[in-house]
Amino acid sequence: DAKTTQPTSMDCAEGRAANLPCNHSTISGNEYVYWYRQIHSQGPQYIIHGLKNNETNEMASLIITEDRKSSTLILPHATLRDTAVYYCIVAQRTSGTYKYIFGTGTRLKVLA
Amino acid sequence: DGGITQSPKYLFRKEGQNVTLSCEQNLNHDAMYWYRQDPGQGLRLIYYSQIVNDFQKGDIAEGYSVSREKKESFPLTVTSAQKNPTAFYLCASTSGRSSYEQYFGPGTRLTVT
DSSP states (O other), X not given: OOOOBOOSEEEEETTSOEEEXXXXXXXXXXXXXXXXXXXXXXXXXXXXXXXXXOEEOSSOEEEEOTTSSEEEEEETTOOGGGOEEEEEEEEEEETTEEEEEOOOOEEEEEEO | OOOEEEEOSEEEEOTTOOEEEEEEEOSOOSEEEEEEEOTTOOEEEEEEEEEXXXXXXXXXXXXXXXXXXXTTBOOEEEOTTOXXXXXXXXXXXXXXXXXXXXXXXXXXXXXXX
């Protein structure tokens, strides 16, 4: 199973960009990278996903390296409400559906 | 509003009792999933179901059972065989067609004493 490695925790000043790295060196060619975040005791919330190309939506940008072995989630202007645990997930296709393989995530703290 | 509901939010049981956690979705999604989360850890897959009347074991299925009699419902039973049942349980679903984004419910925190 492709696994992900993320820093345990990070701090970011409010209003600045938060850059969250993720290593997924064993990712296969047809496996997607997904990012979710989880605020304490709630269900995870989808942020963004990608396969090869960089992606951007209203919440964040996802930069995937050319060899696909790592990626970076960018929150362009972090706010206090962005404080959460961020999970980088490799979505593994199996038996007609995708299984998510969760790591322990990065605990992002946005500081006022 | 479309979404996933899990009830109750908090559940307490005595050791040795089976307990069933509810998960309902009105998103018309085909696939549904159950995860377990322990403090400070990521989510681990218990069971998943791609269609009605079919389900597969995830990574930690021992001590759990599921059923999928209706598309919108995927209840999880935590049996007395589960050695460490106290955890946060999350249900998710995905349409599985054009997107594999999983939508998560609010979770049920189960405490067994």
